[in-house]
Amino acid sequence: MYRVMIVEDEFIVRYGIRSMIDWEKVGLEVTGEAANGKEALELIRRDPPDILITDIKMPVMDGIQLIEEVRSSGFTMKVIILSNLEEFQYAQKAIRYGVSEYMIKSDMMPRDFEKALMNVKASLDTAESDPEINAKASIVEPARKEKLLLGLIEGSRTEEGEAGSIPEEAELNGLHLPAYLLYTLIHTRDCGLFEKQQVIHETFEQIGSDRSFVVFADKQGEINVLLPVPQHEAVNSEGIKQLAERIISHLSQAYGLACTIGLSGRVSEWTELSKAYGEALAAAKQSMFAGIGKAISYSELAGAKEADGAPIKVSQSHIHTLLYGLQSKELHDYVYGLFDQLGRRQDPDLVQLISLELIMILTAIWPDVSHDQQQVVQLKKQYFDQLSKLETIEQSRDWFLQAFAELLEHMIRIYNSDRNSIIKATQYIQQHYQQEISLQSISHFVHLSKNYFANLFKKEVGESFLEYVTRVRIEKAKALLAGEMRAADVGQMVGIQDPKYFSKVFKKITGATPSEYRSLVKENKGNKESSETGQ
Structure with a gap:
């Protein structure tokens, strides 16, 4: 009669294993029990069983460690693993140490468990009846x-x-x-x-x-x-x-x-x-x-792949421009073209790399254009889960086309409501131009993300946030330079603290330094007065 040891940290499960089988009838005997791998290993070293039934996840020492220790110690007993369904991936570590049967706890019926035991018993009978097989058992395992x-x-x-x-x-x-x-x-x-x-x-x-x-x-x-x-x-x-x-x-x-x-x-x-x-x-x-x-x-x-040509790269800036420009057809054509190139190149690793880059773009933009951050978190999980399911180039292409189309549709829906925020931002800048105004502070003021605000601002106003703020300040400075205020003071009055930088920016926009501009204003004013007096 072959000896059996049961290793399981839950007493009720050990009791259930003992109770579901008529051990004497099947020619087996439960001679030992343990609540974890460490206890089991001590018992095995004193009195090794013929069959070891062990759970995978246990405290102190888990089932994988137990099997590893058993095999490294030279024991050739048969092993039956008990596990939960979600532990499949973890259990694969046990394969290299010789597992005879694998049972899912939730699906384990007495007849299935008995069948597994009989299979293991049969292999023990074969080894026992043939001394040569028994002698080589540890190797042909x-x-x-x-x-x-x-x-x-x-x-x-x-x-x-x-x-x-x-x-x-x-x-x-x-x-x-x-x-x-x-x-x-x-x-x-x-x-x-x-x-x-x-x-x-x-x-x-x-x-x-x-x-x-x-x-x-x-x-x-x-x-x-x-x-x-x-x-x-x-x-x-x-x-x-x-x-x-x-x-x-x-x-x-x-x-x-x-x-x-x-x-x-x-x-x-x-x-x-x-x-x-x-x-x-x-x-x-x-x-x-x-x-x-x-x-x-x-x-x-051999010969199936297109000869390596120019590198296939994703232009993140171009995709951003198309998205924030609400250019649906152009975005569709760009993504389609990417996968068309990948299909000709026929490099599966490159498809995975490009797909990952596109996923990163999608997951980076959604938080900027959505106020429901919980929904964004769920969407990110769905994206990465879906990425692992894409098995052909056609599936990948169609999925990404749909994902970008859905993002663009969302952006179009929120665009009209957010246009009011841009009007609000321009009004704020007109009133507070002399103060320090950053992209971060103004986007926070209108309750939009920084990146989304910057792109939406440029689309609606026709120039970037910084260009607009600078232009407003220079226009205000031009009015002040018509008076007697020093140029350096004018710069500070319109929110540009560095005189040299103020002079440089002023000349870039107007074509003259502040002093030259003041002289031109005075000259034009004098010419106008002379003209009026002469009349």
């Missing part, structure tokens, strides 16, 4: 195989490892070359890591049952398949592509899942697996341009 493949695709494995050379370790784990690497990209966020791994494995068993294969997850949580092929098939990848297409079709029909598969070139040496992973990933990413639900070979990418 799926986690060891996956750990080797992960190291190879990341390029972090050197020729010599803990278990010897890579070819020796691969042979010991039942891995063979030549092979192809298939990167399977499932287009849904409702399918967790373990679910994806399971459906891919089941589908390959059904569609390619005459072939050996290994299914494993990379660190991004996407599923890869190492598919060894006979030597006579290894030269031509067409058969592999046809198999991938059948896999895609089955996933769609049997599970309702859309899947893209990227195929690497032929792998002849284990040191080539990192390059093959990059090829398969690059091929799968081309679904952004080719469309999802296809098998794409890396060899097909």
Whole structure:
């Protein structure tokens, strides 16, 4: 009878696990319980069980740390993980340490739990009946195989490892070359890591049952398949592509899942697996341009891209000008043109970069043109959430066109009401020109954001805020210079404290220095008086 340990921080859950199974009937015995990983590790070192059932999130020491400690200590017991649905991503860390089953607490029914236990028990029976399998159990454990493949695709494995050379370790784990690497990209966020791994494995068993294969997850949580092929098939990848297409079709029909598969070139040496992973990933990413639900070979990418030309850049200032100018057609054409260039370049990473820049522009402008900041926060969350769902160039283009159109429509709606604020601002400047007036203070006075006010002011008045304030001050200064007040004092009277700066600005606008202007005024006045006297 195999011994079982239950590790779970909630007593009621531990009680439920004990109660839902007739342990004696299934040939198992609960011999230990612990409330956290630290307690469990002490018990395991004294009396190791055959099966470890552990929660993921626990105080003191969580389930991931417990499994890591157990494996590093040389224990080869079977492990069943219990977790909540939202912990899928966290749980993927446990894969490399060898997990036999994964159960979702909220979905766990007694029959499902019993089935999982029986599967683990069956694997223990097999190992016990075959001394050679039992002796090699710690090496042929799926986690060891996956750990080797992960190291190879990341390029972090050197020729010599803990278990010897890579070819020796691969042979010991039942891995063979030549092979192809298939990167399977499932287009849904409702399918967790373990679910994806399971459906891919089941589908390959059904569609390619005459072939050996290994299914494993990379660190991004996407599923890869190492598919060894006979030597006579290894030269031509067409058969592999046809198999991938059948896999895609089955996933769609049997599970309702859309899947893209990227195929690497032929792998002849284990040191080539990192390059093959990059090829398969690059091929799968081309679904952004080719469309999802296809098998794409890396060899097909050669010559597909437009030769690199001028850099594709987003002009933030131009977009601002079009938005604040309420130029709907011009804005539509500019964004459309950007994605047209991206479509010809066919660089998925560049699409992501440009998309992120456009998102940043949208999220920067909305706070300036909306008084409902809570709504703006929600909108930002929606934008970034939506960005992760855009899978093709057409989807990205259409979504951004709509997002900018909605922003522009909002700006048009508020424009008429905010025009009164500009009138109010100009009146304030006319009355208080001699005081210090900043863009920040005047925008606050009319209850508009600084950037929005500045752009709206220029559109409505025809010149920038600073140009307008300066012009008002110079006009007032011209009137004062007609009298006897010193030029330096005139500058201070109209709000320009630095005499040199006042003289410079005055000359720039009028074409004469303050003194020259005063002389011209006096001369014109004298000529006028002489003319009147002569008449």
